[in-house]
Amino acid sequence: MTQPQHIILMGAPGAGKSTQSRLLKARYPLHVLATGQMLRDEVTKRSALGLLAEAYFETGALLPDDVMIAVVTERLIRLAPNQGFLLDGFPRTVPQAEALDKLLQRLARPISAVIALSLDDKQVVQRLGGRRMCEGLGEPFPLHIDDKASVDACLRLGGRIVTRPDDEPEVIVERLRMYEAETAPLIDYYRRAGLLHTISAEGTPEEVQAAIVQILEQTSNPPVTG
């Protein structure tokens, strides 16, 4: 990548956003702003934002737009101008996307690409039902309960396997409903803006990563025309 990239990573819960942002962060000098993880960190700290977030996590509902817009704005305005970023989990509603457009215009930092990870509903439920988090080894990361090698490695290194409270079955149903109602319309929003790149999330993390990298290389080095 030759110039700072401003990337939005979208996809239903369980499509692999956090796995992909972790892989991208290791590869590119991107500041990753993952709003869900940021809120979970606030819950651990028992901050005012964390206490608010906890109540929403219990039901699977989205936090209010004004709260999330304020939090993301505060983070983005503090970034060095040459620091590229990747947003994972924001925007999640049309008002959030509109606020982000205004903010990025003000900061003269146009969106480089919106990457939407697509996965059919059956697979989403299957992945979320088996998702656990490995905690205690730096930044928490997701793994699947059937992935014995990863589970063993987490435990062997001294990590803990936990279930995210919002991965409980009844909460998953509500999160998917919220995704369809509030977040899926953003696919059209960014398609109309000519920024959308849809990628199948069915492959291995490495396969999905390769497809994302190809898009990022193209958007940072557009082919010379004329």
Ligand code: AMP
């Ligand atoms: P995630 O880890 O991205 O699945 O997010 C976990 C939870 O955090 C979501 O189910 C929401 O309750 C909350 N959350 C994260 N990002 C946002 C956002 N942009 N707008 C509203 N709520 C959010």
